[in-house]
Amino acid sequence: MARAVLLGDADGRMIELHYWPTPNGWKVSVALEELGLPYSVHPVNIGRGAQFSPGFLAMSPNNRIPAIRDLAPPDGGPPISVFESGAILEYLAERTGRLCPSDVRGRAEVRQWLHWQMSGLGPMSGQAVHFRRYAPEPVAYAIDRYTREVNRLYGVLDRRLAERPFVAGEEYTIADIAIAPWIVGHARAGQTLSDFPHLERWYRSIEARPAFARGIEVGKDLRIGPAMDDEARRMLFGQTAAGVQAAANAGAADAASTIKDG
Numbered sequence: 001m002a003r004a005v006l007l008g009d010a011d012g013r014m015i016e017l018h019y020w021p022t023p024n025g026w027k028v029s030v031a032l033e034e035l036g037l038p039y040s041v042h043p044v045n046i047g048r049g050a051q052f053s054p055g056f057l058a059m060s061p062n063n064r065i066p067a068i069r070d071l072a073p074p075d076g077g078p079p080i081s082v083f084e085s086g087a088i089l090e091y092l093a094e095r096t097g098r099l100c101p102s103d104v105r106g107r108a109e110v111r112q113w114l115h116w117q118m119s120g121l122g123p124m125s126g127q128a129v130h131f132r133r134y135a136p137e138p139v140a141y142a143i144d145r146y147t148r149e150v151n152r153l154y155g156v157l158d159r160r161l162a163e164r165p166f167v168a169g170e171e172y173t174i175a176d177i178a179i180a181p182w183i184v185g186h187a188r189a190g191q192t193l194s195d196f197p198h199l200e201r202w203y204r205s206i207e208a209r210p211a212f213a214r215g216i217e218v219g220k221d222l223r224i225g226p227a228m229d230d231e232a233r234r235m236l237f238g239q240t241a242a243g244v245q246a247a248a249n250a251g252a253a254d255a256a257s258t259i260k261d262g
């Protein structure tokens with residue numbers, strides 16, 4: 001029986017990207033650019049509470065960007081939404097059959113480095129930047145602890161890249177796409193790239209990819225700088241279970257305007 005072919009939104013864009021220009025958001029904009037999938041960008045102003053809007057929470061119950069909605073899923077069914085950047089990268093790779101090898105060994109390589117980024121490099125770099133740039137007063141122990149841990153992780157990555165062009169081997173994969181956006185802010189995390197020559201060589205080769213550059217540019221004018229205002233601080237750093245519930249009940253900001261056509 002013929003299956004209805006869903007082409008996406010009115011303009012034929014199959015993926016909605018719910019996004020703010022941060023390292024976790026860039027992973028998905030970079031992947032979508034690399035894959036050449038038609039997508040629309042829906043800014044979620046996390047400094048103004050848009051992550052608590054009911055529409056966004058329905059896709060991303062953890063009130064964090066990024067999230068996607070696939071308007072034309074391959075099974076022909078209703079839209080599929082996915083949150084967590086690692087899960088989104090895996091979804092897109094599976095959806096397209098690209099950016100991840102098909103053999104069991106190659107996939108295992110990609111997955112372990114993807115999860116290494118999700119559980120280690122991302123959260124530790126986030127804490128390092130938080131205590132180095134955003135904490136209301138300097139906390140030497142926290143700065144030292146997270147800057148050292150990020151340094152250790154850069155060392156792990158450097159050794160890995162000493163023996164292969166890309167993180168998972170010979171090919172550029174979603175593991176590279178997960179990691180590289182977190183290297184963009186290496187100075188903010190207290191790291192010097194020239195201390196890690198293999199990592200630096202790899203990062204320069206990725207930075208030179210047009211799709212990477214385009215992905216990082218998506219919504220760049222929206223970025224929250226180091227001079228974060230009080231409202232953004234409260235939204236981002238004051239969250240508790242009760243506070244998030246209250247914001248969700250209040251139905252915070254509307255996050256549905258499109259800023260870029262894919």
Ligand SMILES: N[C@@H](CCC(=O)N[C@@H](CS)C(=O)NCC(=O)O)C(=O)O
Nearest residue numbers: 022024046063064065066084085236
């Ligand atoms: N593990 C999550 C982390 C996502 C995350 O931390 N997103 C931040 C921006 S980089 C965010 O949405 N913050 C909003 C908030 O803290 O409410 C992922 O990789 O998707």
